[in-house]
Amino acid sequence: MTKTTDVLIVGGGVIGCSLAYYLQKAGRQVMVVDQGEIGAQASSAAVGLLAPLVPFDNEDFVPFLLASWALFPTLVPELEAASGLAIAYQQTGSLHTINHAKRVARLEQQMHKWQRWGFHTVWLTGDEARACEPVLSERVCAAVAAPQEGQIHPSSLVAAFATAARNKGAFLCPQSGVTGLETKGTHVTGAALSTGEAVACDSLVIAAGAWSSQRWQQWLGVPIPVRPVRGQALALHQPAATPLTHILFGEGVYLAPRLDETVVIGATTDEAGFDTRVTEEKIAFLLASAHRLVPALQACSLVRAWAGLRPRTADSRPILGRVPRWENVVLSTGHGAFGITLSPLSGLAMTELLMTGQTPEVLRPFSLDRFLPQSSGTRARK
Ligand SMILES: Cc1cc2nc3c(=O)[nH]c(=O)nc-3n(C[C@H](O)[C@H](O)[C@H](O)COP(=O)(O)OP(=O)(O)OC[C@H]3O[C@@H](n4cnc5c(N)ncnc54)[C@H](O)[C@@H]3O)c2cc1C
Numbered sequence: 001m002t003k004t005t006d007v008l009i010v011g012g013g014v015i016g017c018s019l020a021y022y023l024q025k026a027g028r029q030v031m032v033v034d035q036g037e038i039g040a041q042a043s044s045a046a047v048g049l050l051a052p053l054v055p056f057d058n059e060d061f062v063p064f065l066l067a068s069w070a071l072f073p074t075l076v077p078e079l080e081a082a083s084g085l086a087i088a089y090q091q092t093g094s095l096h097t098i099n100h101a102k103r104v105a106r107l108e109q110q111m112h113k114w115q116r117w118g119f120h121t122v123w124l125t126g127d128e129a130r131a132c133e134p135v136l137s138e139r140v141c142a143a144v145a146a147p148q149e150g151q152i153h154p155s156s157l158v159a160a161f162a163t164a165a166r167n168k169g170a171f172l173c174p175q176s177g178v179t180g181l182e183t184k185g186t187h188v189t190g191a192a193l194s195t196g197e198a199v200a201c202d203s204l205v206i207a208a209g210a211w212s213s214q215r216w217q218q219w220l221g222v223p224i225p226v227r228p229v230r231g232q233a234l235a236l237h238q239p240a241a242t243p244l245t246h247i248l249f250g251e252g253v254y255l256a257p258r259l260d261e262t263v264v265i266g267a268t269t270d271e272a273g274f275d276t277r278v279t280e281e282k283i284a285f286l287l288a289s290a291h292r293l294v295p296a297l298q299a300c301s302l303v304r305a306w307a308g309l310r311p312r313t314a315d316s317r318p319i320l321g322r323v324p325r326w327e328n329v330v331l332s333t334g335h336g337a338f339g340i341t342l343s344p345l346s347g348l349a350m351t352e353l354l355m356t357g358q359t360p361e362v363l364r365p366f367s368l369d370r371f372l373p374q375s376s377g378t379r380a381r382k
Contacts, residue, residue, distance in 0.1 A: 005031035005171065007354060008191060008201035010178050012038035014046075014154065014339055015332050016207035017161035018347030021079075024168040026355050031199060032162070032170060033191075035177030035211075039158030042209050045276075045308020046340045047233055047256055047266040048154040051094055051247060053114050053121075053146050060365035061317050065338060066117060067362070068345030072152070075344050079157075082164035088153035088259055094146045095129055097250035097293070099139040111144045121146050135242050135296045140250065149247060151256050154340050161343070181219045186327045203328045203354055210274070210309035212319075212333035222323055225371050226334045228274055229312040232282045233266035234305035239296040251289040255297075262303050265290045267337075269310075278305045312336045313371070320350060320366040321359055330354065331368055 007023055009016045012034035020030045032038070052069045054062070076089040098107050111121050122145040129143035130136045166172055175195070182190040182198070190200040206212055210228035217224045235258075238244065244257040256264045268282040283305050291298050313319060313334040323329040332350050335342050345362070352360045359367075 002198045004200045007203045009205040011207035013209050014043040014158045014343045018343040019350050020165035020170045021161045022347040022351040024165045024170045030170040033173045033176040037174045038162050042308040043158045044155035046154040047264050048152045051149040068342045071344040079160045083160040085160045087156045091150040092247050094149040094247035095143040097140045097143040133246050135294045207332045210311040226311050228309035230270050230272050231267040232278050232307040235262040235264045235303040236300040251293045253289040276307045278307050310336050319368050320363045
């Protein structure tokens, strides 16, 4: 049986579901298909930090990241109302710590950069940092406090985008992998699903996360340079006597205190293909680093450990926009370590592209063209 939809979105992670919500709100009929459960991959492995004070300074990427981050305070109540689900958004505030005097100059430089981006930040001595967060190690010699940084419960965010989209009329189809494309000239006219069904569509969006390269580049004849980068994380119970209250960065890890009285410790980076198992080595690294930052965590019991696959590109920026030579195919993928934070603006800007046919200015730096040789040829394939 063939179903029809205006826009077929492949991938029901936070990126696909955010786009489904905004498109459906704008009046397009959307179908989201996922080869597994909606939101079950990277988007629920994420820690959910909304903490854009990154050490790097990329003039294209940072403004996009900050603009997306700034949407959360208005998006959260809108989405909670539209979905009926709580997202656990908290402006926890963070402390970016250092443990050696030789790092002071660098942290000061970063603080001034963050202030130029418009962030309220405060320099703290080690003792001032421990006054804010008494469980911090004596090793901490200085910190920058960033009260506007926060966090969200990532799988609740995906569920809220998905439910709100469905409430507005979107079709969500879990366990429905795309197994082939129907094409006519420079158009994709539909897709075959693992369920045996087919879907006819006016537009196709590839939001397949770490799987966006795989067979898509064969089907479309265009290289899509996205690879899986494994991230591992774990959760401990909070220290009973003095629970953490801030997000802490230091010793090569971050610690995020959650509403359920756990502390999430993240996240490692390694390349292991599509393997989502946790490894003893990385979990030991996370625990040892967290214990150096907050010694009281040594007495806390482990709740769970997990891993997920970040979709990463060679320049660590997403790919957002048209697929060359195809009139009606777009990519929204490669969001790397920041997909939760980038999901609102990604969804909004891609909606504008699909509604108007024009690429919004904010998306121009993220075109697939940056990875393609000027003369790359493409051919339609099934
Ligand atoms: C440990 C860890 C911590 C992280 N922490 C943060 C954080 O604190 N803050 C932040 O902003 N980001 C964080 N991230 C990054 C964030 O999780 C990702 O950038 C984001 O989830 C990517 O979303 P996505 O929708 O592109 O991918 P996914 O959530 O992986 O969704 C892609 C979906 O596509 C489906 N799919 C693939 N191929 C097909 C097909 N052929 N047919 C149908 N469906 C298909 C998959 O089943 C999958 O469900 C973290 C990631 C990890 C791993």
